[in-house]
Amino acid sequence: MDVRTLDCNYTEEEGVAAAYLLVDHDEAAFVETNTNHAVPRLLRALEDAHLAPEQVRYVICTHIHLDHAGGAGLLMDACPEARLLLHPRAAPHAIDPSRIVAGATAVYGERRFAELYGAIRPVAETRVDALDDDATVPFGQGELRFLHTRGHANHHFCVRAGDGIFTGDSFGIAYPGLQTRGRFVFPSTTPTDFDAEAAHASVDRILASGAERAWLTHFGEVRDLEAIAGELHRQLDDYATLVEEADTSGREGDALEAFCGERVGALFAAELDRHGLGSSAFLHLLDIDIDLNGQGVAFAVKKRRFKRAH
Numbered sequence: 527m528d529v530r531t532l533d534c535n536y537t538e539e540e541g542v543a544a545a546y547l548l549v550d551h552d553e554a555a556f557v558e559t560n561t562n563h564a565v566p567r568l569l570r571a572l573e574d575a576h577l578a579p580e581q582v583r584y585v586i587c588t589h590i591h592l593d594h595a596g597g598a599g600l601l602m603d604a605c606p607e608a609r610l611l612l613h614p615r616a617a618p619h620a621i622d623p624s625r626i627v628a629g630a631t632a633v634y635g636e637r638r639f640a641e642l643y644g645a646i647r648p649v650a651e652t653r654v655d656a657l658d659d660d661a662t663v664p665f666g667q668g669e670l671r672f673l674h675t676r677g678h679a680n681h682h683f684c685v686r687a688g689d690g691i692f693t694g695d696s697f698g699i700a701y702p703g704l705q706t707r708g709r710f711v712f713p714s715t716t717p718t719d720f721d722a723e724a725a726h727a728s729v730d731r732i733l734a735s736g737a738e739r740a741w742l743t744h745f746g747e748v749r750d751l752e753a754i755a756g757e758l759h760r761q762l763d764d765y766a767t768l769v770e771e772a773d774t775s776g777r778e779g780d781a782l783e784a785f786c787g788e789r790v791g792a793l794f795a796a797e798l799d800r801h802g803l804g805s806s807a808f809l810h811l812l813d814i815d816i817d818l819n820g821q822g823v824a825f826a827v828k829k830r831r832f833k834r835a836h
């Protein structure tokens with residue numbers, strides 16, 4: 527199996543979000559689609575590999591967040607034989623994207639949503655397969671195996687393929703431009719499902735899968751899986767402590783959001799210091815991640831309180 531990393535130029539930056547083209551004999555599959563804007567790039571990669579759209583057997587999204595699945599509908603339109611493979615909790619949202627669109631609009635605002643994603647196209651129910659935990663599908667001369675991994679999102683799976691694993695957002699974010707002084711990786715705690723305990727378990731499951739390399743959506747192939755797992759476990763502990771502190775602080779509404787945003791900012795600043803990365807060209811990208819992680823932590827606090835009250 528051949529794996530090609532495709533830079534989707536998400537947010538018009540290089541090295542932020544990848545999709546992957548898998549080729550085995552005369553079959554192709556995509557893992558992640560990024561947004562509608564990336565679809566022409568994905569089709570061009572197919573052409574470069576001397577494959578026709580009819581040879582795409584699967585379009586796979588690790589979860590339904592729009593930097594992973596926003597282009598799925600458009601890509602499925604272009605690949606007439608393809609089946610869309612998703613987590614059972616993600617599948618209904620590909621068929622009817624309205625709730626995902628509403629959720630992302632709440633996070634990004636209407637204007638930014640339109641710029642980033644455009645119009646999300648639904649996929650016909652007859653072309654979508656929901657994969658249970660540990661399910662396999664045949665591909666080329668081998669198979670692909672699906673491992674459900676909660677923590678970042680409840681509708682997330684990873685894909686074991688060949689000697690590697692596609693980890694979506696379950697095994698951290700590592701921007702290539704920030705890897706100059708050792709491994710700089712951090713967990714993604716974006717709304718609305720962040721759960722530190724489940725995220726720890728998913729990291730361990732990925733490590734135990736026997737994969738020798740991981741393909742991160744953000745961004746690219748990595749081989750130091752044990753070291754990355756250690757970094758993620760350490761930081762997930764920090765996030766768990768933060769959820770606890772924010773909860774017991776009694777803060778609500780804007781005060782809660784501000785507290786979580788500030789504290790997440792401090793966690794990132796400490797990580798950057800550890801790596802001496804103060805002047806990196808990629809720092810502006812972390813503003814977005816800090817903001818999203820802060821929102822995710824605040825959301826986790828609200829969910830905890832809701833659960834306790836009901």
Ligand SMILES: [Zn+2]
Nearest residue numbers: 589591679695
């Ligand atoms: Zn995500």
